[in-house]
Amino acid sequence: MNTIDTIETAVIEADKTVPIIRITRDFTATAEQLFRAHTDPTLFVQWVGPNGLATRIEYWDARTGGSWRYVAARDGNEFGFHGCFHEVRTDRIVQTFTFEGDPDGVALETLWFEDLGDGRTRLHAQSLVDSFESRDAWLRSGMETGIDEGYTKLDALLRAGSV
Amino acid sequence: MNTIDTIETAVIEADKTVPIIRITRDFTATAEQLFRAHTDPTLFVQWVGPNGLATRIEYWDARTGGSWRYVAARDGNEFGFHGCFHEVRTDRIVQTFTFEGDPDGVALETLWFEDLGDGRTRLHAQSLVDSFESRDAWLRSGMETGIDEGYTKLDALLRAGSV
Numbered sequence: 001m002n003t004i005d006t007i008e009t010a011v012i013e014a015d016k017t018v019p020i021i022r023i024t025r026d027f028t029a030t031a032e033q034l035f036r037a038h039t040d041p042t043l044f045v046q047w048v049g050p051n052g053l054a055t056r057i058e059y060w061d062a063r064t065g066g067s068w069r070y071v072a073a074r075d076g077n078e079f080g081f082h083g084c085f086h087e088v089r090t091d092r093i094v095q096t097f098t099f100e101g102d103p104d105g106v107a108l109e110t111l112w113f114e115d116l117g118d119g120r121t122r123l124h125a126q127s128l129v130d131s132f133e134s135r136d137a138w139l140r141s142g143m144e145t146g147i148d149e150g151y152t153k154l155d156a157l158l159r160a161g162s163v
Numbered sequence: 164m165n166t167i168d169t170i171e172t173a174v175i176e177a178d179k180t181v182p183i184i185r186i187t188r189d190f191t192a193t194a195e196q197l198f199r200a201h202t203d204p205t206l207f208v209q210w211v212g213p214n215g216l217a218t219r220i221e222y223w224d225a226r227t228g229g230s231w232r233y234v235a236a237r238d239g240n241e242f243g244f245h246g247c248f249h250e251v252r253t254d255r256i257v258q259t260f261t262f263e264g265d266p267d268g269v270a271l272e273t274l275w276f277e278d279l280g281d282g283r284t285r286l287h288a289q290s291l292v293d294s295f296e297s298r299d300a301w302l303r304s305g306m307e308t309g310i311d312e313g314y315t316k317l318d319a320l321l322r323a324g325s326v
Contacts (some may be wrong), residue, residue, distance in 0.1 A: 017181055059228075065222075065230030066228075067227075084247035084248065085247065086269055087269075095255070096259060106249055106250075106257055130183060130273075130289070137238060146186050
């Protein structure tokens with residue numbers, strides 16, 4: 001049973017005035033669990049990205065000033081991603097993000113967790129890039145599939161008590 | 164003797180469509196020297212910021228995935244700054260930047276070095292934030308004094324053969 005306000009499928013919004021993509025998604029989880037799901041690499045690889053891609057961590061230091069890299073593989077094709085953690089707090093994560101297929105492209109990502117009560121938490125994610133062209137290319141890339149399938153895997157991990 | 168095209172005083176521009184500040188400044192230096200001036204902490208503290216502030220490094224690891232923090236002090240007042248290095252290449256530096264007086268504010272900064280020939284190099288710096296309000300607050304903060312005085316100190320270091 002869901003209340004009217006539940007966001008079960010990720011809402012992906014393009015800001016009208018700045019080159020930002022905003023994602024909002026509710027989970028049956030505590031803020032602490034969502035923080036763990038985004039910072040513990042053994043959890044993160046189990047849910048991030050679309051179905052059918054195997055993600056492996058190359059390095060991962062989820063602390064303020066740390067950095068990360070992972071590779072997602074399918075059918076012999078590999079896609080690398082990397083960045084640094086500007087700030088890792090239990091209520092807020094700020095990090096950079098580069099898809100290595102576009103090596104000079106960089107996004108500044110901010111995630112925060114809003115306790116909705118009743119054991120639910122709303123994830124807010126914001127991704128800022130330096131032009132509307134880059135932002136709109138991301139929106140046209142099919143990113144919503146990876147986001148929806150990834151969060152559905154995270155739902156399953158939470159239901160299984162794995163987080 | 165300067166050619167017509169020399170930018171001796173930093174040009175600071177507010178982008179019209181995205182919340183970016185762009186800075187352009189020419190130096191009598193090679194790109195390699197400008198790279199060193201921005202990545203070697205013993206050089207960096209000698210020129211960054213306005214006159215009369217003493218800068219000390221708290222930590223500094225100018226490599227892709229590294230991080231940094233410095234404190235600028237004057238008359239017993241201290242101002243902290245920190246961030247992480249998303250990418251450090253000889254021709255391009257991408258890093259995050261927080262002034263700790265506004266701890267949740269974050270800028271994504273990109274610097275690159277354009278060889279103008281004749282031993283001169285143009286520094287390009289771009290600072291991206293997530294709202295025009297934040298960007299315009301920076302522009303109203305008197306930042307140009309710190310930028311101009313800082314780059315004048317860097318000119319002197321270059322003339323002295325210290326870089």
